[in-house]
Every structure is written in structure tokens, then in C-alpha cells.
Amino acid sequence: MTDTHQHHGEYKVVGGKLVVVDLHTDLDPGTHPRDARITAASVNGDFFLEPDEALDSLNAALIGLPTRATREEIAESVRATLPAQAQMFGFDEYAIATAVRRALGHATRWEDHDWEVMPAVQLPVEKHVALDQVLTEEVGRGNRPPLMRMWDYSGRAVVIGSFQSLANEVDSEAAERLGATVVRRITGGGAMYMDEGSFVTYSLSVPASLVDGLSFADSYPFLDAWAMEALTSIGITASYKPLNDIVSTEGKIGGAAQKRLASGGMVHHVTMSYDMNANDMLQVLRIGREKISDKGITSAAKRVDPLRSQTGLARQEILDAFVETFATKYGARIAEIRPEELARAEQLVQEKFSTEEWTARVP
Secondary structure: OOEEEEEEEEEEOOOOOEEEEEEEEEEOOOOOHHHOEEEEEEEEEOOEEEOOOHHHHHHHHHOOOEOOOOHHHHHHHHHHHOOOOOEEEOOOHHHHHHHHHHHOOOOOOHHHOOOEEEEEEEEEHHHHHHHHHHHHHHHHOOOOOOEEEEEEEEOEEEEEOOOOOHHHHEOHHHHHHHOEEEEEOOOOOOOEEEOOOOEEEEEEEEEHHHHOOOOHHHHHHHHOHHHHHHHHHOOOOEEEEOOOEEEEOOEEEEEEEEEEOOOOEEEEEEEEEOOEEHHHHHHHEHHHHHHOOOOOOOOOOOEEOHHHHHHOOOHHHHHHHHHHHHHHHHOOEEOOOOHHHHHHHHHHHHHHHOOHHHHOOOO
16 A cells, blocks of 8 residues: 655745645655655645646646655756746746745755844954854754854955955955955855945855755845845845845845855855945955946045945944844844854864965965
8 A cells, every 4th residue: 555645835936926835745665765756736826827727737747756856857847847838927947846845845944943143243254254164064964053143353354255366356465554364265256355344244054955946046035035124124125136246226235155065054144335445445356446447436535335324324233133133033042152163163263264275275
């Protein structure tokens, strides 16, 4: 006799509609669970689909798929089965794949986790970069709850992306003259000149299951949907500009970067400009000079200050708004960095993040 199992999964498309799947899977006695298949499927939600009969095709696309099917395999089955004239509004085949993966237990939701939130603690930037690795490894191993951590930092620093050329990005002489420490982080993306009190930065350390079924492009707005709410609470209407820029009606506010670790954890961090001295930035960042060379910025006193000018708030008020929004939305409890985690971060600063071998690994 074949055992039948029921599964329910939901996925709300960022900026789109809710997709729900209800599945039945079979498992013959003596068969390994990984060999089970979907035997019945119902795709439903508040999306729009034309023609009506296309819903039967969506359901049929899922029947027979193995329960271990990947995101791309599920999406490909939907594309192959859906009639050519069918149109999906507010969702797509990848949204269905995410809902299916959640239903089958491969993916998790925000609500499936107990969250922590860490208010800003002032530390050197290189220690914050090390904590991104330490805390995310601990989350991936299941040794601590997932978390959102605000940064505060002392001094000046240049933080470059994991794959950037040190020589191409940074004017080392200018950095030394300004007393800016050069640090390479573990995530990709671009370089940042970070002066004390000039940015609002946070990191998410999450299990990779939270973004299972999402493309890199989709995971950015998904992970930062709460931050858009935080910005709204302080008077800024913001959105994502693919791939990783956060913008308001006044222009770019900041950017995001991520890294998925072998431990099963993922770090996602965002830096937004509060009140940055563009003159100092242009002295230190070579690419920055090229990017704005055609924008007519000539004043040595020019500042880039979207969060300060658009809100009129002190930086600490903005940090507090982010903590409050995250804690309220996800029921997160206030937490602190554990002593052993801080000790491990200090060790990594000495062994990795302050070494020439790491900093200049892409010369």
C-alpha cells in the first residue's frame, strides 16, 4: 500500500501576489523518501491567470515531479506544460517553484524561525566584517538563531568587495593619508568609503533555506522588504533597482551584497549613506572618481546625505527605527554578540581580515 502525505506551501511575490500550493506525495513502503513524487497538486492564490483553463495546466505540471526537484526543474516543468497563449500576472513559474519547495520542506519562511535583533555596537569595521562570517557560520550550523545586526563603527575605513582588485579600487596613499583602514569583506559588490557616523549599515545572518527557490536577483528585495517598511516609517519611499541598489524618488540611497556559506548560512548586508563626505571618498576610491566624473561635482565640500536630508533625523533615530521595525515585524528579541563569537571575530581579524594575503588576494 502506498502512503499519502499532504503538504502546504505559500509564497508572497515581492511586489506581486500570493501563490499557494497544496500537494499530495506518495511513498511506497520500503522506498527512500527522496524517491517520492507529487501525486496531486492544487495551485491557488490571489494572482491573475488567463485563460481559466491554464490553472489545470499548472497543476498538471507538478504531478509526477520528484519531491527533491530543484527550483529550475519545477519552473521548467511549468513552462513546458503551460499553453503558449497563457499569461500569468503577479507571479511566475519561479514563484510556483518556491511555494512547492516550501511545501516539501526544502525552504522555510520568516515565520518558521525565532529571530534576534542586535542594536548597533561600536566596533572597528574590520571586526564587523569578521562578525559577518562568524555569526553566519553559527546560524548555518544551527548554533544560534538567525538575526539582524546593526553596525556602528569607529574611525575611517575602505571596505572592498570580495572579488575587487585592490589596486584598481583603492588609492592606498590617499587611504593612508586619511587614516582609513582597507578591509576586504566576504561578500561581492562594490567598494565603500566608510567614515565614522556617515552610514547606516546592517547585516542579516540567515539559514540558506530562507531563500531556497529564489534567484539571487529575487532574494535581494525579499530579504529587505522589512527595511523598505523601516524607511517608510521615517518618511522615505524606497524600492529596489536591480540588482542590488536601494533608491528613493531622490536617487540612490545605498546597496546590498550577499554571500552563501558552506555551513548552510547566508549573510546579506546593506549600507545606506547617512552623511558622507564625497571629497574624501573621491580621494580614496579610484572607481568612484570615474563614476561621477561626468556629473559636475566640483565642490570639495560636497556631501552625499540622502538619509539625513530626506528625513531630518539624527542617525541614531534611524538606527532605532530599523531595530524597532524588524523586532515588531518578526517578533525578534533583542540580543547581544556572545563573548565566544566576539573572541572568534577578533581571531579572524588577526588571522585573515587584517592580513595582506587576504586584503590583496585580488591585487
